[in-house]
Amino acid sequence: MRFNNIAYLISEGCKNVFKNKKSSMASLLTMFCAMFIFGTFFLIGENANYVVEQVSSAQGIQVFILNDATDEQINTLESDIWALGSDKISKIDFVTKQQALESMKKQLGSDSDLLEEFEGDNNIFPASFIVTLSDLTYSNEIVQKIWELDNVKEIRSSNQTIDTLIRIANGVKVTIGVIFILLLIMAVTIISNTIKLSVHARRKEISIMKYIGATNGFIRGPFVVEGILIGLSASGITLIAIKTVYDMVIQKLSNSTVLQTMGLSLLTFQDMIQTIGIVFLVLGIGIGMLGSSISMKKYLEV
Numbered sequence: 285m286r287f288n289n290i291a292y293l294i295s296e297g298c299k300n301v302f303k304n305k306k307s308s309m310a311s312l313l314t315m316f317c318a319m320f321i322f323g324t325f326f327l328i329g330e331n332a333n334y335v336v337e338q339v340s341s342a343q344g345i346q347v348f349i350l351n352d353a354t355d356e357q358i359n360t361l362e363s364d365i366w367a368l369g370s371d372k373i374s375k376i377d378f379v380t381k382q383q384a385l386e387s388m389k390k391q392l393g394s395d396s397d398l399l400e401e402f403e404g405d406n407n408i409f410p411a412s413f414i415v416t417l418s419d420l421t422y423s424n425e426i427v428q429k430i431w432e433l434d435n436v437k438e439i440r441s442s443n444q445t446i447d448t449l450i451r452i453a454n455g456v457k458v459t460i461g462v463i464f465i466l467l468l469i470m471a472v473t474i475i476s477n478t479i480k481l482s483v484h485a486r487r488k489e490i491s492i493m494k495y496i497g498a499t500n501g502f503i504r505g506p507f508v509v510e511g512i513l514i515g516l517s518a519s520g521i522t523l524i525a526i527k528t529v530y531d532m533v534i535q536k537l538s539n540s541t542v543l544q545t546m547g548l549s550l551l552t553f554q555d556m557i558q559t560i561g562i563v564f565l566v567l568g569i570g571i572g573m574l575g576s577s578i579s580m581k582k583y584l585e586v
Contacts (some may be wrong), residue, residue, distance in 0.1 A: 299506075308514060314474045315518035316525075319567065323526045325463050326560060329456040331550050336420065336453050337523060338548055344377070344414040345423065347430055348438040351410055357445045358411065358436050364433050371421040377414040386408035410437055420450060468571065471515075477576040507576045515572030519564040527553050527561075 288506050346363070349358055349573055358378075365376055379387075389396035402408055415430070417423060530553050536551060 294495050299347075311474045311514050312518050312521075315515065315521050315571070318470050319564065320517060320526055322460070322463050322467045323496075323522060323564070324565065325460045327454065327526070327530055327551075327553075327556065329453075329460045330559070332456045333452045334551050335548055344380075344416045345427060345430070347413040347415060347436060348410045348561040349412060350435045350437045350442070351408075353411075353435040354577040361433060361435050362413060363428060365413060368426055368429050369422070370391065372418055372426060374418040375413060375416045377416070379412045379414060381407045381409055383410050414441050422574055464585075467567075471518075471571045472575045474575070476578045485504065504576070508573055511572030511576035512569055513572070515568035515570075516565075519568035519570075521571065523564055524559065527557075 347361075349361065353361070362376060362378070374582065385399060385402060388409060389399055415426065417426065423441060427439055430436060430439060534550055534552065
């Protein structure tokens with residue numbers, strides 16, 4: 285396609301947008317609202333996955349060892365735990381009896397002198413393994429299998445917390461998928477109806493162009509450009525708006541005592557700008573092209 289033809293298609297597409305100002309603005313506003321809702325849930329989903337990853341890297345299954353277990357039995361237990369699945373377990377850390385005592389002293393703070401009588405041979409705190417998983421979904425499975433091993437005294441694992449986080453993350457993913465489908469249907473329908481107005485107003489011109497041999501691609505071009513312009517405009521405006529709102533919200537949440545106490549952080553908009561930018565770009569162009577193609581279908585049928 286020659287440069288003159290491309291310039292013509294872009295020029296006509298821009299003219300179509302301004303000729304139908306009211307319908308174009310209605311489409312733009314509708315797409316903005318739909319994409320803003322989608323973008324909001326998309327950011328929530330990204331943060332939910334990020335929190336699960338943080339918990340996954342920090343969460344450990346603590347396996348307490350029987351006090352009378354020998355060094356050989358302790359080494360065997362570690363090997364047995366690894367044998368449960370090296371693809372499911374990322375690391376195993378050994379906590380000695382003395383380290384367990386020191387950890388308890390830190391928790392007691394100024395009252396740590398209460399534990400002085402448990403120094404040396406009087407240490408009642410058991411040694412343990414901290415098992416860190418590569419995927420939190422394996423938590424229940426690994427805990428059950430560890431219980432079957434020898435020299436295991438007790439196991440501590442926040443299975444309920446882990447399961448809740450996983451359910452929340454999965455629920456957000458499903459919600460995002462449903463909203464995406466609704467957004468797609470709504471936006472394509474709106475843009476399709478908007479472009480139909482332009483097509484209907486130029487139906488005689490389209491008939492003449494077909495009569496003199498213009499290809500369907502050449503006739504469709506300006507209307508495709510119109511749809512893409514509306515889609516990209518909505519994407520750009522939504523991206524700016526959602527960044528402004530997200531930065532305000534994330535600043536307040538990041539300073540909350542809940543997240544600080546849990547040692548968790550949230551993603552900044554800059555961390556996600558590339559991903560959400562690409563998503564909105566693809567949505568804007570894709571919805572615009574799809575909507576214009578649907579609206580032109582009956583006018584281009586032979």
